[in-house]
Structures are given as structure tokens and as C-alpha cells.
Amino acid sequence: METVGAILDLIRSGGTVSRTELIEQTGLTGASITKIVRQLLDDGLVVETGSGDSTGGKRPTLLQLNPAARVAIGVSLDEDRVTYLAVNLGGQVVARSSSKGTGSRKPSEVAPRMGEEIAAFVESLELDAVVGIGVGIPGRRDTAWFDATAWEHRALEDALMQATGRKVMVENDSTCAAIGEYWVGRMASTDDFATVYMASGFGFGLMIQGQTYRGSAANAGELGHVLVDSHGEPCICGRRGCLHAMGGMVRIVQLALLDEDLATELRLRGTARTTHADFDRIARAAVKGDDRAGALIRQSARYLASAVVSVNNVLDLDQLILAGPGFSLVGEIYAEAVSERLSQDSWSRTATTVRVGLSGLGNDVAAIGAATLVMHSELTLQNRPRRNRD
Ligand SMILES: [Zn+2]
Known part of the structure; x- marks a missing residue:
């Protein structure tokens, strides 16, 4: 230090x-x-x-x-919306803009438009103090539209850097969520903790000693492909019974569609583009006390809890934060299921208690996190090697 x-x-x-x-x-x-x-x-x-x-x-x-000293641009990509935020050093959103989502288009098709939109957004801020641009993208291999690899990360970074002339960092949304919590939640670099990010898939973001853990090829955190039922449903990864296949948004919507009365009452549409909206309708019904919707959400929560117990047995976590759009309406149900299961089934249950909480950053957590990723990298990590200056 x-x-x-x-x-x-x-x-x-x-x-x-x-x-x-x-x-x-x-x-x-x-x-x-x-x-x-x-x-x-x-x-x-x-x-x-x-x-x-x-x-x-x-x-x-x-x-x-000094919160006003710098801002960073945080971008989150979703099938139905691209969100642009200007976030200050204190983690507050000072300006926002959004445009139509990526749909099923590839990043190479979407990137030029995003570059123009980011450049226009930065210009509209009339600020000199923009540190850079952070982009949170969905998990690497579990979304149909984005078969991302490390190379494609770099390709997206290069394309946006060229369009904006600024520093660009691309990271998966679960890692963005973790760093957002770290920065805005004022966690110390000595606090090791993880986030579970739930959107179309499940991601896991890990912060160790103030640094994100990304794995050997930046593919760490694929919580969605932890096995929760060896005889379960086929998963997009080619195996059976992954958390994604058993308790992900797509699965919950599929199960709700099998109940014709429920599907009609909730006006579920059941297309790939409407997964988030359909899931939200089920979640809203669960909150209002609909037993059928509640049972589906609790089923998803139980599978998540099962996956988290496995991961915790490896990592021995102190704190776990649930973040992302999947938890925005029914986060309490998930938090309770995860917490209860950890206290019953964790190897370390008699020695430690994992604190399970919900993110305070709401649906913007990935974009806010992407912005803080750039600030953390440029202002705190970047400065560390300059030992001869002090
Ligand atoms: Zn899988």
C-alpha cells in the first residue's frame, strides 16, 4: 500500500x-x-x-x-435495450440515454451504431473529465445472440475505441455487477465477496483483494452451467441439468406456458425476445400471491441455492450479493432460499455464515458496474505500479 x-x-x-x-x-x-x-x-x-x-x-x-471530478460511461447490452449511463466517481448516475436492443444481431453489426451513439452521448454531456467507457455484456456462451470469445471482446473494444477515441473496457455483466458493488458499496479491497447476476442466464462475479477474478481465458463465473440435476433438462451447453436449463428465465417461462390458464391470465408471449418481459409478469404475479407463479419462482430459487452451495463449498465466501434484472421483483424469494440452503447444507455451516443480500443498484447494476470498472482500472489500479512517485 x-x-x-x-x-x-x-x-x-x-x-x-x-x-x-x-x-x-x-x-x-x-x-x-x-x-x-x-x-x-x-x-x-x-x-x-x-x-x-x-x-x-x-x-x-x-x-x-470528489464525486464530480470524473465521470465514466457505462453501457449495458440487452436484447431489448442498450443503456448508456454517465456515472460519477461516487457511483451516481448523472445522465442516461438508451436505444433499441441488440435483438439477435451480432456485435460486429451492432458495434458501429453503438460507437456513434456513445460518441453523441459523450458530446451531449459537455464534460472534459470522461475517464473512459465500460461495457457490460451478457455471459459469454449462454446467449444465442452473442457467442463471445476473448477475441470478440477485443473486437468490440477496438470498434468502440475507434469510434469514440476513448479508453474502452468490455467485461461480462456479472463481473461488472461485482465491481459496481465494490466501488459504490464502498467495500474495502480486503473484502472478498461475490455477486450472482441473473438476467437471461446466471453469472457469478468474484472480487478478491480488490481485483476481479476472470479465469485463465476470461470465462470464469459461468454459474448457469453448474450441475443441479444430473437427470435434468438438456442445456444449451450440451449437457443436462445445468442451473440455466433447470431454473433460468427461459425455463421458468417455458413451464408457465405449459399451464394454459396461467399463460393466458398473464398474457405471456413466449418468444425469445420477450423472455425478460414474460419472466417479469410471472414474478409480479408471484409477488401478488399467485400460487402457481410463486411455485415456479421458488423452484428457480431452489436450483440457484443448490448451485450456490456447491460454489461456496469451493470458495468459502463471506458475502454474496444478488444483482441483476432477474432479482428486481422477486429478489427476496431468491435471497431467502439461498441463505436458508447455505445455512443447512454448506460444508462450513457450523463455522461461518455467508451474508446474502440484494444489490442496491437496481436494474442499472451492470451499466453502473461497467463504468466503475473503468474508474477502478484507470484511477486506482493504474496508479499502483508508479512506486517511484512516492
Ligand atoms: Zn449448461
């Missing part, structure tokens, strides 16, 4: 911090901290704000992140 980025990260996670606290937390000398803080103040990233409690002498001046 001896660089500008690390100090900025401590101020971010601390909310308000004094120079003395920074000295205590880092073990750096007062002179080093003074110099680094001066640089952060000069860059406008940090501001002085009031005084803390005195410990005998003069009351210390407190430091905090």
Missing part, C-alpha cells in the same frame, strides 16, 4: 478519512501521505471536507472522494 491509487482506494472505501488514519492504515510516513494527498487534491480527485473528532490536539481535516 504505497501508491497514489491505493491511497485513493482507501479514501473511496472509507468515505471520509483523515491523513492520520491513512498513515495508520498504510504504515507510510506522514511526509509520504502529505505528498500523495497533495497530488490527489491537485488532480481534483479528492476534496477536504470538515473536521473529524480530535484525539487530543487539533481536529484533523477529513478527506473524501
Whole structure:
């Protein structure tokens, strides 16, 4: 902990911090901290704000992140909508725009339009302080429209970078959700935690020591393809009984369509493009107390809980956050099922309790997370290697 980025990260996670606290937390000398803080103040990233409690002498001046100092653009891609957000350093959305979704088109077809839309959005902000552009995309292989590979990530990055002339980072939406929680939820880099992201598929985002875990080829986090029933339904990955096939949105909608009365009452449409909307109708009915809809959602939640227990047995998590559109209406049902199952079936159940919570970032979590991914990379991680500066 001896660089500008690390100090900025401590101020971010601390909310308000004094120079003395920074000295205590880092073990750096007062002179080093003074110099680094001066640089952060000069860059406008940090501001002085009031005084803390005195410990005998003069009351210390407190430091905090200056939310307005920078913005990053966060983009999330969905079949029915592309969302563009301008997010400030504090994680607040300061402007938004959206356009029609990707449908079943490939990124190579969608990217040129997105490039133009992002460029126009950035121009409309009339701000100099745009750090870069983060893009959250659906899980890598479990959506029909986007058979993404590492190369395609780079292709999308290159296309958008060319169109906008700015730094672009593309990441899967579950990892974006994790970093969004980390940044906006003011978690410390010492907090290891995971997010489950539910949209068309299930993703798992892991933050370890302030860094995202991406796996050897950036394919980590495919929670949807954890086995939950070896005799279960065929999955798009070629196996049987994956979480995606047993408890994913598509499966729940399929099961609801088999109940003709329910399908008619809820006006389910049952097409690939309407999966999210159909799932939301089932979720809304479950919340209103419809037993048939409730049973379907609880079934999905049970399968998710089963997959999470397996993953937790490997990772020994401290905290798990449920994020994404799948949880927006019925997150409580999922959180309760996951929490209960962890406390009953986890290997470590007698020693530790996994805290299970819902994301406070709502449906924008992937786009907000994509924006904070760029800020984290450019402002805190990027600055870390510059050891000779302090
Ligand atoms: Zn599968």
C-alpha cells in the first residue's frame, strides 16, 4: 500500500478519512501521505471536507472522494435495450440515454451504431473529465445472440475505441455487477465477496483483494452451467441439468406456458425476445400471491441455492450479493432460499455464515458496474505500479 491509487482506494472505501488514519492504515510516513494527498487534491480527485473528532490536539481535516471530478460511461447490452449511463466517481448516475436492443444481431453489426451513439452521448454531456467507457455484456456462451470469445471482446473494444477515441473496457455483466458493488458499496479491497447476476442466464462475479477474478481465458463465473440435476433438462451447453436449463428465465417461462390458464391470465408471449418481459409478469404475479407463479419462482430459487452451495463449498465466501434484472421483483424469494440452503447444507455451516443480500443498484447494476470498472482500472489500479512517485 504505497501508491497514489491505493491511497485513493482507501479514501473511496472509507468515505471520509483523515491523513492520520491513512498513515495508520498504510504504515507510510506522514511526509509520504502529505505528498500523495497533495497530488490527489491537485488532480481534483479528492476534496477536504470538515473536521473529524480530535484525539487530543487539533481536529484533523477529513478527506473524501470528489464525486464530480470524473465521470465514466457505462453501457449495458440487452436484447431489448442498450443503456448508456454517465456515472460519477461516487457511483451516481448523472445522465442516461438508451436505444433499441441488440435483438439477435451480432456485435460486429451492432458495434458501429453503438460507437456513434456513445460518441453523441459523450458530446451531449459537455464534460472534459470522461475517464473512459465500460461495457457490460451478457455471459459469454449462454446467449444465442452473442457467442463471445476473448477475441470478440477485443473486437468490440477496438470498434468502440475507434469510434469514440476513448479508453474502452468490455467485461461480462456479472463481473461488472461485482465491481459496481465494490466501488459504490464502498467495500474495502480486503473484502472478498461475490455477486450472482441473473438476467437471461446466471453469472457469478468474484472480487478478491480488490481485483476481479476472470479465469485463465476470461470465462470464469459461468454459474448457469453448474450441475443441479444430473437427470435434468438438456442445456444449451450440451449437457443436462445445468442451473440455466433447470431454473433460468427461459425455463421458468417455458413451464408457465405449459399451464394454459396461467399463460393466458398473464398474457405471456413466449418468444425469445420477450423472455425478460414474460419472466417479469410471472414474478409480479408471484409477488401478488399467485400460487402457481410463486411455485415456479421458488423452484428457480431452489436450483440457484443448490448451485450456490456447491460454489461456496469451493470458495468459502463471506458475502454474496444478488444483482441483476432477474432479482428486481422477486429478489427476496431468491435471497431467502439461498441463505436458508447455505445455512443447512454448506460444508462450513457450523463455522461461518455467508451474508446474502440484494444489490442496491437496481436494474442499472451492470451499466453502473461497467463504468466503475473503468474508474477502478484507470484511477486506482493504474496508479499502483508508479512506486517511484512516492
Ligand atoms: Zn449448461
